[in-house]
Amino acid sequence: MRNTTGQPRFDAVDFAAQYAAFIFLVMLVVAFALLQPNFLNPFNLLNVLRQVSISGLIAIGMTFVILTAGIDLSVGSMVALCGLAGAYVAKGGLDSRFAIGAAEQAGNPVWMAVAVSIAVGMTAGAIQGLAITRLRVPPFVVTLGGLSAWRGAALLLSDGGPISGFSADYTWWGQGRIWTIPVPVLLFVAAAILAHVVLRYTRFGLHVYAVGGNAAAATLNTISTRRVIFSVYVIVGFFCGLAAFILSARLNSAEAVAGLGLELDVIAAVVIGGTSLFGGVGTIFGTVCGALLIGVLRNGLILMNVSSFVQQIVIGVILVLAVAIDQAAMARRGR
Amino acid sequence: MAPLLKLTGITKNFGAIEALAGIDIALGHGEVVGLMGDNGAGKSTLVKIIAGNFAPSAGEIQLDGRTVRFESPLDARKAGIEVVYQDLALCDNLSAALNIFLGRELTRGVGPFRFLDRRAMAERASALFAELKTNTVPSDLVKSMSGGQRQAVAIARTRLADPKIVLMDEPTAAISVRQVAEVLELIRTLSRAGHTVVLISHRMPDVFTICDRVIVLRRGTKVADKPIGATSPEEVTGLIIGAIETA
Numbered sequence: 130m131r132n133t134t135g136q137p138r139f140d141a142v143d144f145a146a147q148y149a150a151f152i153f154l155v156m157l158v159v160a161f162a163l164l165q166p167n168f169l170n171p172f173n174l175l176n177v178l179r180q181v182s183i184s185g186l187i188a189i190g191m192t193f194v195i196l197t198a199g200i201d202l203s204v205g206s207m208v209a210l211c212g213l214a215g216a217y218v219a220k221g222g223l224d225s226r227f228a229i230g231a232a233e234q235a236g237n238p239v240w241m242a243v244a245v246s247i248a249v250g251m252t253a254g255a256i257q258g259l260a261i262t263r264l265r266v267p268p269f270v271v272t273l274g275g276l277s278a279w280r281g282a283a284l285l286l287s288d289g290g291p292i293s294g295f296s297a298d299y300t301w302w303g304q305g306r307i308w309t310i311p312v313p314v315l316l317f318v319a320a321a322i323l324a325h326v327v328l329r330y331t332r333f334g335l336h337v338y339a340v341g342g343n344a345a346a347a348t349l350n351t352i353s354t355r356r357v358i359f360s361v362y363v364i365v366g367f368f369c370g371l372a373a374f375i376l377s378a379r380l381n382s383a384e385a386v387a388g389l390g391l392e393l394d395v396i397a398a399v400v401i402g403g404t405s406l407f408g409g410v411g412t413i414f415g416t417v418c419g420a421l422l423i424g425v426l427r428n429g430l431i432l433m434n435v436s437s438f439v440q441q442i443v444i445g446v447i448l449v450l451a452v453a454i455d456q457a458a459m460a461r462r463g464r
Numbered sequence: 465m466a467p468l469l470k471l472t473g474i475t476k477n478f479g480a481i482e483a484l485a486g487i488d489i490a491l492g493h494g495e496v497v498g499l500m501g502d503n504g505a506g507k508s509t510l511v512k513i514i515a516g517n518f519a520p521s522a523g524e525i526q527l528d529g530r531t532v533r534f535e536s537p538l539d540a541r542k543a544g545i546e547v548v549y550q551d552l553a554l555c556d557n558l559s560a561a562l563n564i565f566l567g568r569e570l571t572r573g574v575g576p577f578r579f580l581d582r583r584a585m586a587e588r589a590s591a592l593f594a595e596l597k598t599n600t601v602p603s604d605l606v607k608s609m610s611g612g613q614r615q616a617v618a619i620a621r622t623r624l625a626d627p628k629i630v631l632m633d634e635p636t637a638a639i640s641v642r643q644v645a646e647v648l649e650l651i652r653t654l655s656r657a658g659h660t661v662v663l664i665s666h667r668m669p670d671v672f673t674i675c676d677r678v679i680v681l682r683r684g685t686k687v688a689d690k691p692i693g694a695t696s697p698e699e700v701t702g703l704i705i706g707a708i709e710t711a
Contacts, residue, residue: 338557346552346566347566351538351567352566
């Protein structure tokens with residue numbers, strides 16, 4: 130049927146692809162609330178939110194990348210490298226890696242640790258962005274290389290061991306609360322709002338959608354496709370640096386095995402949230418719902434004493450279903 | 465009156481291949497000129513030279529009597545030359561209004577930041593569609609549009625800057641018969657508004673319906689340049705395939 134009235138038609142598959150995560154999230158919350166009274170306990174809910182905020186922060190950055198039809202598989206390894214770099218600076222070197230109390234004074238202030246962690250993430254992202262835009266290596270391959278290389282760099286930097294025992298100023302960023310709300314959750318919410326504004330209301334945000342929708346058309350309309358693609362990998366690097374710092378603060382430790390397999394949770398959150406792997410379609414709201422959905426599912430299944438092995442299977446199946454819905458929506462669009 | 469665009473001795477070599485050999489063309493204000501030729505005749509190369517995608521190997525381009533050199537499509541756009549590409553260069557995932565303004569979005573300042581002014585873009589798009597007399601809705605996503613409506617979006621985009629020349633590459637190649645009529649009407653509207661239109665087409669009826677003049681290229685040379693009233697589809701066909709040498 131041709132659309133002759135000029136009114137956008139309601140398309141159930143399209144709608145499902147856009148809002149499936151939100152609808153499913155609400156259903157899950159209701160189900161767990163009925164099955165497990167403890168689920169709605171405010172402490173439990175805040176705990177879920179705090180756990181979600183690490184992968185959620187990175188998923189916000191990953192949304193930019195996937196909107197350009199790219200992918201970043203290296204985020205887990207980047208978290209390890211960034212966290213160690215920040216911890217290294219905070220402690221003033223490896224010699225005092227386990228030092229606590231007086232020896233802490235030898236280290237550097239917390240703001241310097243945050244700055245270094247984020248700078249390392251953005252630099253790693255920039256290197257990957259350059260490899261993608263200048264060497265024309267596909268994002269999948271570049272970031273698969275990064276997945277290996279950044280983990281190796283993290284092991285080299287830390288000599289294989291952890292760096293732990295931070296000052297209270299440092300750990301506050303992972304363990305502290307403001308009006309009972311955990312600090313990581315506040316950062317996650319602030320980052321989500323900021324990212325939403327950038328994507329929806331700025332020229333750069335529009336260009337991210339345009340590049341993902343039709344890169345050739347974007348180029349013909351004088352948009353620098355290269356600059357946009359480079360930028361999204363720097364953005365995801367920024368969020369890796371921030372998340373790595375918060376993770377090390379929460380665990381009071383940074384180590385080279387941190388963030389192992391984190392890319393799965395992050396990509397799953399974005400894709401379940403309705404962002405199309407083909408690029409050009411998706412929202413930060415969807416990503417936040419996707420991240421919450423995974424967190425709620427994990428938590429609810431734990432409360433119901435379901436084995437963590439089964440949890441992995443459930444999350445895997447949901448991920449595949451989300452992409453199946455996306456594919457169906459693509460077929461509707463006639464591509 | 466001096467011609468709006470004057471090409472003199474335009475030649476383009478790709479290695480040993482001579483795609484264009486000394487083309488001379490003059491375009492007047494508000495003219496609709498059909499550019500015809502078989503595949504490989506040099507139509508696309510010529511259009512890309514005028515649009516700034518390629519620099520000519522030799523020859524001169526004059527716009528309003530001034531010699532110009534385009535380093536990029538952006539230069540050509542700034543000089544008042546707009547192109548409607550064969551594949552239209554639209555982003556399916558964006559609305560009609562955003563597609564029109566892509567790359568030159570309207571923004572408004574809030575403190576030190578600049579944000580997209582979606583309402584202003586929708587209003588301007590609405591006005592452009594009204595001028596073009598099309599039923600296209602600014603807020604519709606391009607993916608939900610008919611071929612004719614998509615053409616309208618691509619043509620509306622060229623009117624943003626009030627261009628001197630609009631180059632249209634095969635605008636009727638991929639759409640239904642009824643939509644062809646819509647697109648030809650859009651071209652007429654452009655011409656009436658004083659824009660010069662170059663229509664690259666394979667379709668004889670389109671050219672004879674709306675063009676004032678037809679230029680025929682064959683193997684990189686201009687073999688005909690005639691007012692439409694002084695020729696016939698039969699003659700043009702003969703010129704394209706080489707049955708008639710020149711006219």
